[in-house]
Amino acid sequence: MAALAVGMPGTGRALTHAPAQVLRVGLTPAFVHDQHSLMADWRNYLESRLQTPVEFVQRNSYRETMDLLHQERLDFAWLCDYPFLYLKDLVRLLAIPLNHGRPYYRSYLIVGSGDSKSKSMADLKGAVFAYADPYSNTGYLAPRYRLREMGHDPASFFRKTFFTWSHRKLIEAVAKGYADGGAVDSFVFESLEKVKPDIVRRTRIVERSVEYGFPPFAAHRSVSATDFLRMQKALLGMSGDPAGRTLLERLNIDGFIVGDRRMYDGVEMMMRAFGEH
C-alpha cells in the first residue's frame, strides 16, 4: 500500500503552486469528531482565516480516511499517529495539537465501574475486550504491545475481542458492559468526560500507558507549499485570537505546534515489533 502511494504523488495539484479552490480536511475518530455544531464552527473559522472554502470529510474508521488519502480525495487529515506512520510516504507532518500543553497522549486501559477486582491487564485474561480500530495506536497497537511485553499472545489472551471503530463508542461498550475491558485514547477519554460525564463515570481506568506523540494533522504530499503553509499558519494561529481560543477550548486542546516526526519513534518501535513497519 505504501509502495503504491509513493507512486501516486504528481497526479494531484502538487504540480501547480496556485492556491487550491477547496481545501479538503479529513477528520477521524482520533478525537470526539461527532460534535456537529463544533465541526461547523471550526470549518467557518478556518474558511474565514484562509479565505478559501474548507470541506470537512468525516469517516468512522481510520481505514476509510486512509483510503481517501490514497485516492487523493483529501488535502489534510487529523490522523492517529499509527496511520500517520503507516502513510508516512504519502503525508507530511503539518502540526501537532497540544494536550495539557504538551504534544503527547496515552493509552488508558479501562474496565466497567462495577468491576472492582481488575487491577491490571493481567486480570483481564479470558475477558471480552474491545479495541477501537485496527489502525489505532492507543486503541489497538499499544494494548497488544503491552500483552506481548507481558509474554502473552494477544490473539488468545482474551475470550473474545471486537472493534468499536471509535474511541467514544469503545467507552460506551465498556460502560454498558458489552466489553469487560478496552483500550482507549486518553485524549478522547478526557474530552468525553467533559461532554458526557455520565458515560465516562461508568468506567474506571486500570492502567495508563507511557506517552505517545499526539495524533497529528498531516498534509498530503500533493498539497502545494502555499496551501501547506497557509493551513499550518491558520492552525498555529488559533491560540492567537479569541475565536480560535474558544474553538480550541471546545476541542479540548491548547493549540498547535509544528512538532517533529521523532516524537512518534515509540509508536514506530511498537509497529516494528508487530512487523508492520
Added chain:
Amino acid sequence: MKRLLDLSLRHKIPLWGSGLIVAATLAVSVGLMARAFADLKGDVIISSQGLGRTLAKTLFPVLLHDDLWRAIELVEAPLHGSTHADPLQAEAIFVVDPKMRVLVSSTPRTMPLLAELDSFDPDDRQLAAALRDADTSVSHAFEFGHSDYLHVTTPVAEEGSLIGTLVITHSKHVFLPRFFGIALGGAGMGALVLAILLPLNWYWGRHMAQPLVQLSRGMDEMVRGVPSEINPDLYGHNDELGQLFDAYREASAEIRQKAALEREVLQSERLAAVGRLAAGIAHEVNNPLAGMLMALDNLKRRSAGDPPLDPLLERTLAFLERGLQHVSETVGALLLEARVQLRPLTPHDFEDLRTLLEPQLANKSLRFDWAVRVPDSIAVAASLVRQILINLLLNAVQATPAGGGVRLAANMRDDTLSLQVSNDGEPPPAHILAHIFEPFVSGREGGHGLGLWVAYQTVQQLGGHIAIDSADGRVVFRVRLPVVETP
C-alpha cells in the same frame, strides 16, 4: 339464607336486582379483560415477530463477518428510547448459536458473550431446552408456566444456513401496566354502568314493592277488621298488580260501607231505646206532676184572701212551684207528644226564626248567613220544623266563638227538604260526638243536653235523617225531611 328470603319485598326486589346487575357487570368485565389480555399478548407476539424478522435479516451478514460491535448496536437499537409504558417494548434481545451459546446480547451483564444459555436463570434453561427440541427454521413464542417472561424466537438464517436463533424477551411486567390501564378503563365503564343501573333498579324495585307492601298491609287490616283506603296514585297501571289493586279497593270500600251502616243502625237503635225509656219515665212522672202542680195552684188560689199565709210557707210554696215547673219543662221536652198541627211550612216560618234569634246573635256579635230558598208552601208540619231549627240554631249560636258566623241553608229538591245549620268552631270531642243526639249529653258548661236530642227525636218523628259533620273549623248539621203530599 332463610332470613334473606323472608325479607320484605321492599328490600328483596332491589337487593336481588342489584345482585344480578353487579354479577352481570362483573362477568362481562372479567370476560372483556381476559380478552384484552389475550389480545395484548397476541399484539406483542406479532410485533415482536416483525421486529425479529427484520433484525435477523440484518444480523445475518453482520454475525457472519463477526462484526460484534455492529451486532451489539443492532440488538441494542430497538431497546433505545424505550418508555416503560410501551407494552410492545422488548426487555432483552440476544442471539444464541445452535449450541445455545450467546453470540450477542443486549444485556451483557446477565448474559455474557459465549456463555451457555443453560447457565442462566431457570427460565433461560427452559428456553434452551425448548429451542433444542423445536424446529429452529421457523419463528416461535415461548412462555413457561407462571414465568414473568415471554420469548419470541426467530431464526438467523439465509438459504438454509443457520447462524443462530434471535430471541426477543418481553417482560410481562411491562405489558401488565398497560393491561391494568385497560382493566381500569373497563372497571371505570363498569362502575359507570352500575352507577346508572343500580339507582334505576333501586327506584324500580321500590316502585314495584311499595304497592305490594301496602296491599299486604291492607289485607292484614281486612282480616282484622276495617281496612284503610289505599292511595290510588300508588300504582296507576292496568297490569295484574293494578287489577289486584282495583279488586282490593272494591272489597275494602264494601267492607267500610257495611261497617258504617252497622254503626248507624246500632246508634239509631240505641237512640230509639233511650227515647222509649225517656218517654216512659216522662209519662210516669208527668201524671203525678200535673196533680202536684194543680194542688199547688188550688192552694195558692184559696189562700189569696185573709188571713195572709205565713211568709215562710209562702216562700216554700213558691220554691216548690218553681221546682215543679222546672221538672215539668224538662219532662215536657222529653215527652215530645205529637201535637201535630198540619199547617204547612212557609217562608214566613223561617223569617220568624230569624227574628227570634236576632237578639242572641247580636249579644255575641255573630254573623248570620242566610240561604233559604224554599217554595211558598211545603207540606210538612211547620211547628215541628221550627222546633228542629230553633234547637239546632240555638246550639250553633252557643257553640260559635264570639265574632264567628252561623249559617242556615234550606232548599227543596225532589221530595226532600234539606236543611243545613252550620257554625264556625271546633267540633265536639270524639267521646261526645259518639253520643251527641242522646239526652243530657252536652259539651258545654250549663247546657242541659236536651236541644239536640229534641231535634233528633223530631226528625225521627218526621221520618227524616239528621247527621253531624265537621271540617275546616266548621260544624254542620244536615237534616233531610221527606215531603209527602197528602191527597
